[in-house]
Amino acid sequence: MAILPILEAPDPRLRTISTPVEAIDDELQTLIDDMFETMYEAPGIGLAAIQVGVPKRILVIDLQERESDEEDAPVVRNPMVFINPQILEGSEQLSIYNEGCLSVPEQYAEVERPATIRASWMDREGRIHEQTLDGLLATCLQHEMDHLEGILFIDHLSRLKREMVLKKLQKARRAA
Ligand code: GNR
Ligand code: NI
Numbered sequence: 001m002a003i004l005p006i007l008e009a010p011d012p013r014l015r016t017i018s019t020p021v022e023a024i025d026d027e028l029q030t031l032i033d034d035m036f037e038t039m040y041e042a043p044g045i046g047l048a049a050i051q052v053g054v055p056k057r058i059l060v061i062d063l064q065e066r067e068s069d070e071e072d073a074p075v076v077r078n079p080m081v082f083i084n085p086q087i088l089e090g091s092e093q094l095s096i097y098n099e100g101c102l103s104v105p106e107q108y109a110e111v112e113r114p115a116t117i118r119a120s121w122m123d124r125e126g127r128i129h130e131q132t133l134d135g136l137l138a139t140c141l142q143h144e145m146d147h148l149e150g151i152l153f154i155d156h157l158s159r160l161k162r163e164m165v166l167k168k169l170q171k172a173r174r175a176a
Contacts, residue, residue, distance in 0.1 A: 004052040015150040048147030050072035059144040092112030
């Protein structure tokens with residue numbers, strides 16, 4: 001297991017269009033394990049392979065939600081792997097979420113996306129899934145799938161807002 005370095009904007013590698021996975025082999029299993037370790041350590045709720053420099057259509061997601069609404073309730077892990085995911089349908093109804101991205105660290109902005117999606121994907125055993133997703137999982141999967149096309153959440157903002165976020169990111173870096 002290894003924690004991999006996460007690429008950050010404006011790294012041009014984040015603009016790569018990732019290619020489909022052809023075979024699920026040991027090398028891929030190791031990459032998936034490393035992606036989970038990297039995501040949990042960051043910490044984040046999702047990670048696309050391109051964020052660690054691998055242009056393949058692989059995502060890991062774990063919303064790490066609390067068992068109850070109590071502030072100190074234990075967090076439950078529910079690791080999900082999405083290989084070659086597809087969105088088959090998106091609802092007309094949209095939902096707004098204050099999104100962040102490990103590749104745009106500590107910057108947040110509201111993004112509007114379909115509230116419910118029908119998606120298909122392969123898991124790490126190569127089993128095919130097709131499910132209707134909503135809530136944070138639907139938002140997160142759409143955010144991760146954008147990474148596969150070289151798209152960042154800031155691309156959904158107005159040019160003015162996007163440039164403000166990128167400026168703040170540069171400023172935070174200079175201060176670090
Ligand atoms: O950790 C993350 N949080 C998050 C919050 C709202 C919407 C999307 C996300 S994904 C992000 C991790 C990340 O950058 N994945 O690509
Ligand atoms: Ni992201």
